[in-house]
Amino acid sequence: MSFPLTEEQHMVQLMVREFARKEIEPVAARNDVESRFPTAIIDKMGGLGLMGMMVPAEYGGGGTTAVSYVLALQEIAYACAATAVTMSVNNLVCGPLLEYGTEEQKEKYLIPLASGETLGSFAITEPEAGSDAASVSTRAVLKGNKYIINGSKVFITNGGHAGTFIVIARLGDKPRHRGMSAFIVERGTPGFEIGPEEKKMGVRASSTVSLVFDDCAVPAENMLGGEGEGFKIAMTALDSGRIGISSQAIGIARAAFDEAIKYGSMRKQFGRALVRNQAIQWMIADAARDIEAAHLLALSAAMAKDRGESFTRQASISKLFSSEAAVRICYDALQIHGGYGYTKDFKVERLYRDARVTTIYEGTSEVQRIVIANNALK
Amino acid sequence: MKTIVLIKQVPDTETKVKVNPGETDINREGINLVLNPYDEFAAEEAIKIKEAKGGEVVVCTLGEKKAEEAIRTALAMGADRAIRLDGEAFAGSDNYATAKALAKAIEKEGDYDLILCGKQAVDDDSAQVGTLVAEMLGIPSASLVINCEVGDGSVTITREIEGGNQELEIAMPCLLTAQKGLNEPRYPSLPGIMKAKRKKLDVLSAGDLGLGADEAGAAGSKTAIKELSMPPERKAGQVFEGEPEEIVPKVAQLLREEAKVI
Numbered sequence: 001m002s003f004p005l006t007e008e009q010h011m012v013q014l015m016v017r018e019f020a021r022k023e024i025e026p027v028a029a030r031n032d033v034e035s036r037f038p039t040a041i042i043d044k045m046g047g048l049g050l051m052g053m054m055v056p057a058e059y060g061g062g063g064t065t066a067v068s069y070v071l072a073l074q075e076i077a078y079a080c081a082a083t084a085v086t087m088s089v090n091n092l093v094c095g096p097l098l099e100y101g102t103e104e105q106k107e108k109y110l111i112p113l114a115s116g117e118t119l120g121s122f123a124i125t126e127p128e129a130g131s132d133a134a135s136v137s138t139r140a141v142l143k144g145n146k147y148i149i150n151g152s153k154v155f156i157t158n159g160g161h162a163g164t165f166i167v168i169a170r171l172g173d174k175p176r177h178r179g180m181s182a183f184i185v186e187r188g189t190p191g192f193e194i195g196p197e198e199k200k201m202g203v204r205a206s207s208t209v210s211l212v213f214d215d216c217a218v219p220a221e222n223m224l225g226g227e228g229e230g231f232k233i234a235m236t237a238l239d240s241g242r243i244g245i246s247s248q249a250i251g252i253a254r255a256a257f258d259e260a261i262k263y264g265s266m267r268k269q270f271g272r273a274l275v276r277n278q279a280i281q282w283m284i285a286d287a288a289r290d291i292e293a294a295h296l297l298a299l300s301a302a303m304a305k306d307r308g309e310s311f312t313r314q315a316s317i318s319k320l321f322s323s324e325a326a327v328r329i330c331y332d333a334l335q336i337h338g339g340y341g342y343t344k345d346f347k348v349e350r351l352y353r354d355a356r357v358t359t360i361y362e363g364t365s366e367v368q369r370i371v372i373a374n375n376a377l378k
Numbered sequence: 379m380k381t382i383v384l385i386k387q388v389p390d391t392e393t394k395v396k397v398n399p400g401e402t403d404i405n406r407e408g409i410n411l412v413l414n415p416y417d418e419f420a421a422e423e424a425i426k427i428k429e430a431k432g433g434e435v436v437v438c439t440l441g442e443k444k445a446e447e448a449i450r451t452a453l454a455m456g457a458d459r460a461i462r463l464d465g466e467a468f469a470g471s472d473n474y475a476t477a478k479a480l481a482k483a484i485e486k487e488g489d490y491d492l493i494l495c496g497k498q499a500v501d502d503d504s505a506q507v508g509t510l511v512a513e514m515l516g517i518p519s520a521s522l523v524i525n526c527e528v529g530d531g532s533v534t535i536t537r538e539i540e541g542g543n544q545e546l547e548i549a550m551p552c553l554l555t556a557q558k559g560l561n562e563p564r565y566p567s568l569p570g571i572m573k574a575k576r577k578k579l580d581v582l583s584a585g586d587l588g589l590g591a592d593e594a595g596a597a598g599s600k601t602a603i604k605e606l607s608m609p610p611e612r613k614a615g616q617v618f619e620g621e622p623e624e625i626v627p628k629v630a631q632l633l634r635e636e637a638k639v640i
């Protein structure tokens with residue numbers, strides 16, 4: 001791809017590509033079939049600084065930029081989308097701890113998360129609060145020097161293996177987004193139950209669970225940011241998260257593109273390779289166009305973040321475009337494989353399932369359009 | 379303990395090499411360049427020795443500015459500083475001239491205990507530079523090293539030989555060329571990559587090394603590439619169908635008479 005990278009960015013890209021090719025790719029298909037969480041791989045990624053890429057090295061992170069993050073996540077997703085979402089969410093959790101955490105909170109929670117010793121989860125979604133994130137009803141009440149939390153969360157990535165959870169809950173009487181605060185909850189806190197793994201269509205080697213809080217008492221010093229800052233914290237985290245999901249989608253799309261070309265060049269019908277048909281070439285051309293555009297949109301959002309500018313709009317545009325492109329590209333790549341693509345013998349079958357969730361989590365395509373339109377109409 | 383690691387930047391092993399007719403270099407357009415995989419073993423070993431015994435690791439290469447990315451990779455793995463030999467005078471260096479330049483740079487650096495390099499570079503596969511450097515420096519060397527224990531004033535190594543392994547004790551300073559199996563090279567971590575940017579990298583010219591005009595580059599070389607060509611394309615295989623009793627004798631006959639392999 002033609003975008004000029006710095007030497008450092010290129011080194012990050014090469015290192016992660018090599019790591020993904022050697023350590024992740026060989027086990028990705030098996031982990032998908034068996035829904036096996038790749039604990040050993042995640043440990044290694046922690047050691048390389050990939051689990052908290054934008055966290056400074058003194059807090060255990062990779063000390064690098066959002067641009068490098070985009071490059072690295074693409075390479076991981078190219079090999080395994082489930083590993084990529086695990087990494088993306090952990091990086092997402094590090095963000096607000098770095099930005100809003102007290103020195104004690106950083107010491108206690110950020111360092112283990114950024115170095116990959118502990119896995120993190122970010123919990124907003126509830127059974128009755130999906131796209132409408134401001135309607136969460138999980139409630140915290142201050143009692144002495146503890147917050148007592150009651151309620152439940154669903155679809156929480158990494159939950160089955162996480163040690164640290166950032167939980168968005170209602171505190172006080174203010175309505176909707178003004179009445180929300182963020183809390184750091186440790187696994188094993190009495191009254192905090194972790195549900196069974198969801199049986200998912202894709203990203204099956206990632207962990208997705210529900211959480212139940214039943215009079216769960218959290219020390220008062222575990223509030224993250226100030227009272228009423230929960231919604232802001234969640235939205236800031238999601239802005240960065242969307243750059244991550246966008247990169248994940250691009251990685252999946254690139255893998256599907258390569259699979260399509262490989263298969264389409266080898267398979268002969270009517271006496272010639274499939275890719276010699278213009279109908280197939282158009283699919284390939286459209287995919288190449290979308291991958292290039294998606295990559296540039298993701299870099300543009302990442303560069304805005306690196307410059308310290310607001311990037312809400314760009315992150316939404318990037319996530320919307322990349323995820324929908326990935327779904328289209330996987331659809332066409334599977335089409336090019338014909339009946340063989342519909343079997344587990346071909347990688348494209350997994351890519352097709354993995355791509356699908358990227359238009360749903362961290363804000364559906366419809367929600368991204370709401371964000372983009374609101375921005376245009378304000 | 380000072381270890382010098384000789385490295386080379388080479389095309390990624392996944393590259394599909396193309397040769398333009400009449401040219402004496404491969405087509406480098408769009409090629410990803412990486413640290414030679416065997417040099418990764420050498421760098422890893424040097425860093426492991428430093429971690430165990432202290433001291434420093436200096437990487438050295440002859441190569442254009444572009445090669446600094448390979449240098450930074452070794453620095454990101456944990457090497458301390460680097461020397462790059464560059465300049466017009468080095469253009470067209472063959473193995474001999476390359477070894478000469480590296481040997482001069484090593485002499486200038488001085489004070490070394492160990493020199494490590496890959497058993498060969500995976501681009502031209504000549505496997506000569508390491509041993510030549512040792513000869514020019516007048517120090518002992520061993521190639522194809524798969525195990526290395528640093529002792530007091532000497533190293534005990536295991537090297538691959540035809541059909542088995544050989545164990546040797548070699549007085550330091552000496553030069554070893556690394557074979558696959560010596561270790562499991564680490565991936566450069568992100569903090570390592572960030573730190574590598576700030577590590578010292580000296581660029582030296584032929585003049586800095588005291589090499590005369592006829593000692594470096596094409597003028598100082600003993601060989602020149604006349605032509606590069608792709609290997610002949612392999613012919614499609616033959617498929618034999620039928621009962622084993624029928625086809626086995628046929629195949630055996632062809633293997634004997636046409637392919638002449640049995």
Ligand SMILES: Cc1cc2nc3c(=O)[nH]c(=O)nc-3n(C[C@H](O)[C@H](O)[C@H](O)COP(=O)(O)OP(=O)(O)OC[C@H]3O[C@@H](n4cnc5c(N)ncnc54)[C@H](O)[C@@H]3O)c2cc1C
Nearest residue numbers: 122123124125130131155156157208360361362363364366
């Ligand atoms: C694998 C996976 C992992 C996840 N990980 C996490 C996590 O770690 N943390 C977390 O908090 N959540 C997580 N989620 C939840 C995810 O963010 C939500 O599923 C998503 O926000 C949508 O919410 P919902 O599923 O309740 O759908 P709903 O909000 O019920 O939406 C259903 C459909 O209606 C559309 N819709 C809703 N409102 C509107 C509107 N106003 N206009 C137009 N269309 C609308 C939606 O776009 C969607 O198509 C995860 C989900 C999945 C599947």
